[in-house]
Amino acid sequence: MALFWVTVVAWFLYDRQGNIYWLLLGDTDDNMRLMQVRAWLAGQGWYDLRQYRLDPALGGFDIHWSRLVDLPIAALILLLKPFIGIVAAEKWACGLAPLLPLSVAMIGLSLAVRRLVAPWAWPVALIVLMGCTSTMSMYAPMRIDHHGWQLAFLALTVAGLADPRRARGGAVVGLSSAASLTIGLELLPYCAMAGAIIALRWIWDREDVRRMQVYGLTLGGGSALGFAIFASNANQVLRCDALTPVWLSVMVAAGALLFGLSLLNPANRWVRLGLATLAGAIIVAGFALCFPQCLGRPEQVSDELANTWLNNVREARPIYKHAFKTAFPMAVLPVIGVLGALFATWRARRSEALVGWAAVALFTAFASAMLLWQVRAAPAAQMLAVPGSVALLVVAVPWFLSIREPFARWIGEVPAQLLGVLLRVFGTVGAFLLLSGLWAGLVPPLFSGDGAAKPGKPAPPDKVAAANNACARMSNLRMLNDVPAGIVFTHVDLGPRLITVTHHSGIAGPYHRNGRAILDVHHAFTWATPNFRPIAAAHKAQYLLICPDMSETTLYRARGPNGFYAQLVKGQVPNWLEPVSLRLGPAGKPLPFKLWRIRYDLPDVAVKPAK
Incomplete structure (x- = not known):
């Protein structure tokens, strides 16, 4: 398996060497993760996760993450820096860091398939994993955000559920869930489902009590340890979007109740069911009574912010609201995985593997159903489908041979x-x-009509995708360093990339704790032109930077067809915006964005079309 992983690493580094060289951190979270690591290595406190380069006039804003994922990135930078310098060390650290959790995910899937299918079937699982496009995209070089690590711990959870050694399996599931929750709450539903499956196994089979007992101890203890070591200063309060005292209380209480049930361990199955139901009711009722503010969205954002920004995030939409060309490849393997897990459960109905396969089948079906809630569940759904797919392959392929x-x-x-x-x-x-x-x-x-264009009629370019790529390109953004450092008022999605590549500071990033600044950016661009300067002044912005046709700007046009941004791209530039000339791009072409200096000492006059 290690040899397989090294081969994949070599291919990824060869295929993505351009991305590494240009520090192409495609996602806003990847850029922000690097900025968090830079700040920590520069002396910012371990428990201080505030990002001071975004909205610096108001003291920056808190990020709800933890330092756990920062550790391997920082370690790689410190390891490589003496040999290749800090700039190259950052690039190679971002290239190598996502491949570390890939090895953990491979271990989890290999163990699960060895235990459930056959000792020789694990290479098939790794080959199927390579075809999980949504999953593997989380492990590509430069994808340094936390999703890869959470998926890796999820793979270990599956291995723990399939482990015939009860105590070891319970410990793996409990510690993996605690580590995942320490990183973030994205996989909280999967952690809850894993705990429910362990409780169901105990209800069905009294001899499985040791698994539940150790799971309860490691879940509560691991969550407490994760909170003590990694919870930021901002997460010491009763927030609902991270491992704060809210979810720490839930995990410790759940672990304690499961441990208590394991000590009772009544012989009657119906009594075990009743006790488990009572424990679940206590957890739910206690959560509702103690933390009523967390019964809604964990982000706790206002309705305006949800409608303006959060509800428009593509990943937060269910799969049936996406185009066929996007949804179909995501859904195929999860469906196959569910069918395969059910088939394997039926085949194992008279063997010791029945309980393990039943647990994995429940887990796979749950993960696939999550696609009906949010499409961001696709990486987990595809990965959890691997054991079921392998179960079908090891029957069908030998039959044909x-x-x-x-x-x-x-x-x-x-x-x-x-x-x-x-x-x-x-x-x-x-x-x-x-x-x-x-x-x-x-x-x-x-x-879906997405085939190649007809001869003589090339397909029209995707202006939005082209603008997204061009305005995030390092070679273009670095031209902004010719201008003295200042606070730049720009799009929300461009903020993290701006502060990563240039010496400028931004206003906002796509993070819900930055809600006020996000709304201010949208208001400034969608409201009438005279409203822009007061909003920019509140954040002490010195420059205005726009990227025409960037995906976020489609919202500006839709919500403010006569607003400031719509007038600006038509050439109606107010007198208090002073154009800033920039050098041509690396290819001798004009840069894809426009930059102005904001003048606060000039009165408003009638807006005239730009020359």
Whole structure:
């Protein structure tokens, strides 16, 4: 498995060497993660996760993350810095860091498949994992945000659920859940489902009490340890969006109750069911009574912020609200995984593997159902589908390989031999492509009109995608360093990239604790032009930077068709915006964005079209 992982690492580093060289951190969270690591290495406190380069006039804003994911990135930077310098060390640290949790995910899946399917089947699981496009995208170089680590702990959770050694399995699930929650609450539903499955196993089989007992201890103890070491100063209060005292209380109480039930361990199954139900009711009732503010959205944002920004995040939409070409490849493997897990559960109905497969089938079905809530569940759903897919493959592929002379009695020996060869070759390949889900990416272009453009009629370029890429490119953004450092009023999604690449500070980033600044940016761009300067002045902004056609600007146009941004892109620039000339880009072309200096000493006059 280690050799397989090294091979994947080598390929990824070769394939993404351009991204590493240009520090192409494609996601806003990846940029912000690097900024958090930089701040820590520069002397910012371990428990101080405030980002002071965004909205500095108001003291920056808190990030609800933890330092756990910062550790490997910082370690790689410190390790490489003496040999290649700080600039190159940051680039290679960002390239290598996502590949570390990939090894953990491979370990989890390999163990799960060895325990559930066959000792020799783990390489099949790794091959199927390579086809999980949503999952593997979280491990690509430069994807340094926390999702890869959370998926890795989720893979270990599956291995723990499948572990025949009860105490070890319970410890792995409990510690993996605690580590995932220490990083963030994104996988809280999966952690809760894992705990429910362990309780159900105990209800069904009294002999499984040791698994639940150790799980309860490690969940409560691991969560407490994670909170003590990694909870930031801002997470010491009763917030609902991270491992704060709110969720720490829930995890400790849940662990204590499960441990208490394990000590009772009544012989009657119905009594065990009743006690487990009572424990669940106590947790739910206690949560509702003690933390009523957390019964809604964990982000605790205002309705205006939710409608203006949070509800428009593509990842937060259910899969059925996405285009077919996006949704279909995401959903295929989870469906196959559920069917495979159910098939394997049925096959194991008279063996010791029944309980393990039933647990994994429940977990896989739950993960697939989460796609109906948010499409960001796709990486986890695809990864959890791997054991079920492998269970089908190890039955179907050997069956096709065993075919020798089908229908020889009716078509003759020679034609039967030829037919057998064809079935062995094409049947095996077809079965593998079908049951591994690798065929899913071929279907959308065939049925959604997304095929190649007709000769002589090239497909129109995607202006939004082109603008997103061009305005985030390091070679373009670095041109802004020719201008004296200042506070730049720009789009929310451009803020983290701006502070990562340039010496400027920004106003906002797409983080719910930055809600006031997010609304101010949207108001400034969508309200009438005279409203812009008072908003910018409140944040002491010195420059205005826009990226025409960037995806966020589509919201400005929709919500403020006659607002400041809409007038600006039409050339109606107010007199108090002083154009800032910039050098041409690296290719000798104009830069994709526009920059102005904001003048607060000039009165408003009629807006005139720019020359």
